[in-house]
Amino acid sequence: MSVSHFAHDLELRVRYSETDQMGTFYNSRALEWFEVARTELLRATGISYAQMEQRGALLPLVEAHVKYEGRARYDDLLHIRTTAAMSGKASLRFECWITQKESGAAVASGYTVHAVTDPSGKPTRAPQWLVEALHGTIEKNA
Amino acid sequence: MSVSHFAHDLELRVRYSETDQMGTFYNSRALEWFEVARTELLRATGISYAQMEQRGALLPLVEAHVKYEGRARYDDLLHIRTTAAMSGKASLRFECWITQKESGAAVASGYTVHAVTDPSGKPTRAPQWLVEALHGTIEKNA
Amino acid sequence: MSVSHFAHDLELRVRYSETDQMGTFYNSRALEWFEVARTELLRATGISYAQMEQRGALLPLVEAHVKYEGRARYDDLLHIRTTAAMSGKASLRFECWITQKESGAAVASGYTVHAVTDPSGKPTRAPQWLVEALHGTIEKNA
Amino acid sequence: MSVSHFAHDLELRVRYSETDQMGTFYNSRALEWFEVARTELLRATGISYAQMEQRGALLPLVEAHVKYEGRARYDDLLHIRTTAAMSGKASLRFECWITQKESGAAVASGYTVHAVTDPSGKPTRAPQWLVEALHGTIEKNA
Numbered sequence: 001m002s003v004s005h006f007a008h009d010l011e012l013r014v015r016y017s018e019t020d021q022m023g024t025f026y027n028s029r030a031l032e033w034f035e036v037a038r039t040e041l042l043r044a045t046g047i048s049y050a051q052m053e054q055r056g057a058l059l060p061l062v063e064a065h066v067k068y069e070g071r072a073r074y075d076d077l078l079h080i081r082t083t084a085a086m087s088g089k090a091s092l093r094f095e096c097w098i099t100q101k102e103s104g105a106a107v108a109s110g111y112t113v114h115a116v117t118d119p120s121g122k123p124t125r126a127p128q129w130l131v132e133a134l135h136g137t138i139e140k141n142a
Numbered sequence: 143m144s145v146s147h148f149a150h151d152l153e154l155r156v157r158y159s160e161t162d163q164m165g166t167f168y169n170s171r172a173l174e175w176f177e178v179a180r181t182e183l184l185r186a187t188g189i190s191y192a193q194m195e196q197r198g199a200l201l202p203l204v205e206a207h208v209k210y211e212g213r214a215r216y217d218d219l220l221h222i223r224t225t226a227a228m229s230g231k232a233s234l235r236f237e238c239w240i241t242q243k244e245s246g247a248a249v250a251s252g253y254t255v256h257a258v259t260d261p262s263g264k265p266t267r268a269p270q271w272l273v274e275a276l277h278g279t280i281e282k283n284a
Numbered sequence: 285m286s287v288s289h290f291a292h293d294l295e296l297r298v299r300y301s302e303t304d305q306m307g308t309f310y311n312s313r314a315l316e317w318f319e320v321a322r323t324e325l326l327r328a329t330g331i332s333y334a335q336m337e338q339r340g341a342l343l344p345l346v347e348a349h350v351k352y353e354g355r356a357r358y359d360d361l362l363h364i365r366t367t368a369a370m371s372g373k374a375s376l377r378f379e380c381w382i383t384q385k386e387s388g389a390a391v392a393s394g395y396t397v398h399a400v401t402d403p404s405g406k407p408t409r410a411p412q413w414l415v416e417a418l419h420g421t422i423e424k425n426a
Numbered sequence: 427m428s429v430s431h432f433a434h435d436l437e438l439r440v441r442y443s444e445t446d447q448m449g450t451f452y453n454s455r456a457l458e459w460f461e462v463a464r465t466e467l468l469r470a471t472g473i474s475y476a477q478m479e480q481r482g483a484l485l486p487l488v489e490a491h492v493k494y495e496g497r498a499r500y501d502d503l504l505h506i507r508t509t510a511a512m513s514g515k516a517s518l519r520f521e522c523w524i525t526q527k528e529s530g531a532a533v534a535s536g537y538t539v540h541a542v543t544d545p546s547g548k549p550t551r552a553p554q555w556l557v558e559a560l561h562g563t564i565e566k567n568a
Contacts, residue, residue, distance in 0.1 A: 158446060158447070158452070159446065159452050159454060161446045161447040161452075162442055162443065162445045162446065162447070163442070163445040163446070163447065163449050163499070163500055165447045168442070168443050168445075170443060215447070216447055
């Protein structure tokens with residue numbers, strides 16, 4: 001049975017600009033890290049998000065959820081595991097787990113839900129090449 | 143019957159730094175606007191968050207949720223309605239609704255859940271002055 | 285004698301998202317505050333930057349300089365004084381002084397130099413209405 | 427004759443969160459990229475900035491300058507060349523050149539000047555281990 005999602009792993013260091021006066025990362029950075037993880041996941045499917053936009057398929061956010069589970073300080077090396085799956089014909093869902101690379105301690109996790117739209121913002125069915133990019137890679141990895 | 147939350151209204155303009163190449167606000171800015179709204183709500187209760195931190199009560203995020211409902215472009219004037227309520231003895235919940243000031247069109251809404259901790263990050267019961275700040279103002283406004 | 289620049293004053297509070305683990309504002313925020321100040325200065329001339337972009341005149345940065353002169357913590361109320369002046373026929377220069385509103389203590393100062401371009405990025409002469417917006421207001425204020 | 431600076435090269439991709447509605451990177455991101463480059467340069471000397479802070483030596487910015495020379499879009503791969511040098515006994519100067527990795531086209535360049543302070547913000551002489559970290563590596567590289 002085919003697994004209906006594509007997974008990707010990424011390492012990323014906390015920047016000084018991402019900290020706040022509490023000494024850990026400022027909360028909105030989690031959504032920026034989720035975005036970096038989506039970018040690298042899509043590149044790994046064989047079609048980058050920059051190429052997707054050039055082909056006229058945008059993935060604006062519809063919903064985002066973050067659970068804050070632990071600290072991450074400046075220069076900490078983080079691990080981000082991300083999965084992507086179609087969620088209906090015109091929507092994608094990414095799930096992210098951010099942990100400390102060294103200790104494995106949980107930092108934050110969550111998900112984002114994205115519409116598939118044309119450049120004018122009109123929802124469209126996910127293009128076949130996008131569905132295939134996700135599924136094809138799954139089969140290659142199966 | 144006393145309503146168990148405190149509400150606050152705020153206006154805010156979208157900064158150029160908050161846009162992205164899709165022409166609307168970048169998704170993580172919603173969490174930054176929620177924070178500005180929390181700051182002003184707490185000030186309106188009579189005790190600012192900066193004063194809370196000086197008194198040793200911090201409100202780190204535990205959870206955040208955002209629904210993206212419409213566009214907001216550079217220089218658009220937004221309206222943010224925020225409510226705050228105790229959620230148990232050691233937790234606060236803020237709800238936010240961001241709309242276009244002029245048209246009333248929905249932009250984003252969501253909530254954040256916060257622990258109450260001491261400066262070392264240890265969860266503590268919400269201090270009496272915080273509970274009273276929220277409740278007292280409610281009674282004054284009732 | 286006519287003074288060849290337009291001045292504007294603004295108040296702004298430091299956001300939590302703008303702090304870093306040193307406890308003061310993160311250095312790049314100064315450029316974001318300069319931008320907010322430019323936006324409000326241009327609005328005060330009678331033509332907002334959003335309207336300028338709609339009319340096809342963009343002001344991309346060519347150069348920026350910041351001197352960091354003092355601390356600004358979360359929730360501090362800042363004062364920003366900004367001046368604008370044409371600098372040749374196709375270039376604008378803004379100067380900014382950020383101080384603590386209450387004490388007057390210096391926080392940061394600097395300048396930005398902007399080209400005037402069309403939407404494709406091609407440098408153009410500053411449109412007459414822009415020159416007049418700056419000069420007209422000066423005369424009204426003189 | 428010993429060359430009095432230490433050089434470091436870094437690659438970095440433009441994040442979606444770093445773009446603005448002009449379609450290129452928002453101007454303040456250049457200062458954030460300079461910071462990432464400083465972080466990696468210091469790590470390459472054998473002592474990371476996080477370790478420096480733990481040893482009580484901070485490097486707050488005193489001055490920053492950026493020249494904007496070309497566009498960088500979402501997902502563009504950039505190259506950053508950075509040099510560091512002592513500038514007197516209590517000050518460091520970093521210079522940065524950001525170019526497009528593939529084409530070599532200039533994106534931005536500039537410098538930052540940093541005081542050496544203790545955790546209270548008091549200027550101090552650069553600690554011997556910092557001077558040696560910069561010089562030692564230079565000699566190793568010479």
